[in-house]
Amino acid sequence: MDPQTALFVIDVQVGLFQKSTKVYRETAFLRNINALIDRFHAEKWPVFFIRHANEGFLIKNSPQWQIHHDIRSEDTDWFMDKTVSSALKEKAILGKVCELGVKTIVATGMVSHGCVNAACQEARRLGYTVYLAQDAHSHFNREGQALIDKVNTELADAGVIVLPTEQLLSL
Numbered sequence: 491m492d493p494q495t496a497l498f499v500i501d502v503q504v505g506l507f508q509k510s511t512k513v514y515r516e517t518a519f520l521r522n523i524n525a526l527i528d529r530f531h532a533e534k535w536p537v538f539f540i541r542h543a544n545e546g547f548l549i550k551n552s553p554q555w556q557i558h559h560d561i562r563s564e565d566t567d568w569f570m571d572k573t574v575s576s577a578l579k580e581k582a583i584l585g586k587v588c589e590l591g592v593k594t595i596v597a598t599g600m601v602s603h604g605c606v607n608a609a610c611q612e613a614r615r616l617g618y619t620v621y622l623a624q625d626a627h628s629h630f631n632r633e634g635q636a637l638i639d640k641v642n643t644e645l646a647d648a649g650v651i652v653l654p655t656e657q658l659l660s661l
Contacts, residue, residue: 491533491535491594491596491658491661492594493533493534493535494591494592494593494594495530495535495592495593495594495595495596496535496536496537496538496587496590496592496594496595496596497526497527497530497535497536497537497538497595497596497598498538498540498577498595498596498597498598498599498609499523499527499537499538499539499540499557499561499598499599500540500577500597500598500599500600500605500606500609500627501540501541501542501599501600501601501605501606502520502523502539502557502558502561502598502599502600503541503542503548503554503555503556503557503558503600504553504554504555504556504557504558504559505547505548505552505553505554505555506548506600506601506630507558507630508554509630511630511631511632512630513600513628513629513630514628514629514630514631514634514635514637514638515628515635516628518625519625519626519627519628520558520560520561522598522623522625522626522655523561523598523599523623523626524560524561524562525655525659526596526598526623526626526655526658526659527561527562527563528562529658529659530596531562531564534566536567536568536590536592537563537564537566537567537568538567538568538570538577538583538586538587539557539561539563539567539568539569539570540570540571540572540577540583540599540605540609541555541556541557541569541570541571541572542571542572542573542605543555543571543572543573544573550571557569568586570582570583570586572605575604575605575608575609576605576608576609576611576612577605577609577612578609578612578613578616579612584616592618593618593619594618594619594620594621595609595610595613595618595619595620595621596620596621596622596623596658597609597610597613597620597621597622597623597627597650598622598623598626598627599626599627600627600628600629600630601627601628601629601630601631602627602628602629602637602638602641603629603631603637603640603641604629606622606627606641607641607644607645610622610645610648610650611645611648614648614649614650619651620645620649620650620651621650621651621652621653621658622642622645622650622651622652622653623653623654623655623658624638624642624652624653624654624655625654625655626655627641
């Protein structure tokens with residue numbers, strides 16, 4: 491990876507951890523995201539914290555809308571909001587990615603089969619090289635690992651490079 495690589499931390503928001511079905515492998519999920527964040531911070535590469543906002547559950551500026559308290563961030567990170575599933579369909583996010591000269595995106599976050607999948611698919615459609623941290627995206631669905639494996643396979647088939655966090659850290 492190089493300075494033209496950005497990390498997308500998608501929808502890792504407090505409210506999604508408060509659902510009746512718990513986030514699958516929550517502790518490992520958060521640990522892997524933080525490992526990637528730490529690497530990007532050390533290299534001074536851009537980190538985007540993408541926050542979903544809607545009218546009912548993740549109301550902008552509400553406690554549920556905030557980034558999870560265990561996720562590490564710095565003042566140099568980009569905090570950007572979206573109201574659609576794919577972060578790159580938001581003009582402000584795509585504009586900032588273009589302004590920074592990003593060519594490669596590493597995706598993490600929630601939910602695997604929703605906004606993470608949509609962001610990866612849209613990034614590929616726009617011509618970005620896309621990596622997905624296969625063990626740093628999750629969901630609050632009873633299907634557990636089977637759903638994550640399905641998303642990993644579908645995205646790999648679509649041209650996304652799917653690697654475990656440990657391998658991404660060594661690139």
